[in-house]
Amino acid sequence: MVAGGTGREVRSRARLVVERDERGDSVVRELRSQAPLTLVPRRPRTGTSRQAVVHLVGSASSPLGGDDLALHVSVAPGARLSLRGIAAALALPGHGPGASRGSIRIEVADGGIVEYLPEPTVVTERADHRAELSVRLEEHARVRCRETLVLGRSGEPPGRLRTDLELERGGRRLLRNGLDIGDPSLGASHGYLGGARVLATESVVWDRDPEAPVSAREWTLMPLAAGGSLITVLAGDTITAGRCLERARAAHPAGAEFSEQ
């Protein structure tokens, strides 16, 4: 709770552990939800499940100012998890003072795969939010993380948002990305955000990387210096952004192995 707040700020800690059982299925071993972060595992349709699918629900009204939400995901050797969103999240002005904060930590052991595919976050006009994503992979783990930011609701400029992304494999940092949103003159600058309404990124660390960058006007797939790659899209709306992400994924040599969504 933030000192001097109204007492309604939420401090939430959720945890998810996925393992591979003796039959080779990926199963949810531990699942601790805490409102407003609710994790709902999807029942496997057939008897087997090579990948566990878990939905992140109930965060539609969060984060709010002053809230502090944290999710810790751990995937054991050989297990596969697809963590998906259900509805867009709104970063709204809070019931308490101070910035809201959402932090997600993902750890993946050798042979494990995590695909974190949340729905877009809408940065509303009076939002003051900080989003942190930290991914730690063992040497032979794979990950794909998406982030879609909608800069303000229709006809509205975005509030303040700071995002931080940290990606490590085998103790070596592959990507450290930080971005500040909310200064209108920077948002309009073609040397910064180019006046785009939607920013979408996907960081991918797989068992192979694109040999060279591939780009079009609105998107680019960039191989990182120490391994892995980053897709960046700037678009006018989420549908176009989604289409650009799809094209960029198709240009990735492992694109066919990614889960559909």
Add this chain to the structure above:
Amino acid sequence: MDEEARVPEPAGAEPGGSLSVLALADARLPGGGHAHSGGLEEAVHRGVVGNADQLREFLRGRLHGAGSQAAAFAAAAAHAGERGAGKDYWSRWDYELDARTPSPAQRAASRAQGRGTARAGRAAWPCAALEELLAATGSPHHPAVVGVLIGARSLGTPKDAAAVVAYLAVSGPASAAVRLLGLDPFAANAAVAAFERDTERIARRAASTAGSRPEDLPAAGAPALDLLAQAHQRHHEEEVRLFAS
């Protein structure tokens, strides 16, 4: 009394104004900076920068994103150069700036200018620290070279190194705009001068983190610049472009 004797010897590096700091920020430094437009050529090609107001808007983003990140790394390099940091530090520094530069085109442009500046530096300000940096990284990033020369040769402070790099982040594209758009050179220069206070703030902030471990230095992305840099690289291979980046 001899004229020379009345001018007191400077007690180490004083902030700003040393001839060498000015030379490192000078577009005429033979470091190859003139070959780079910092994404501006692609922005002009797309029709999003065509006049002085649009140039100023472009420069603002360039300064606060890519420029401030480079400034933080330059200040850290100057701080490390002063203290004789070894190979281990320089490879970590190099690794961390790479991790904060997702665009391969921007990494290449930074290293190309680093190589050029290192050549100029070897001739003008030779020092062991520069050789250490070159041995550790092969082809160092531009802010590393500027920082190490300023720090190791006591030419200035970490803040000076940050200011040089921040200034070059906008002055390069501004002079490219004159060549690409036939923009009034006075207007282009005024667009750069308008960032006096921003640059000062950025350099101060960079100096305040100069002693941090490379892993803890700030990260400031600029997605639109990444897209421009990558598109420029693609077009540069396919058609004739004036600038390398």
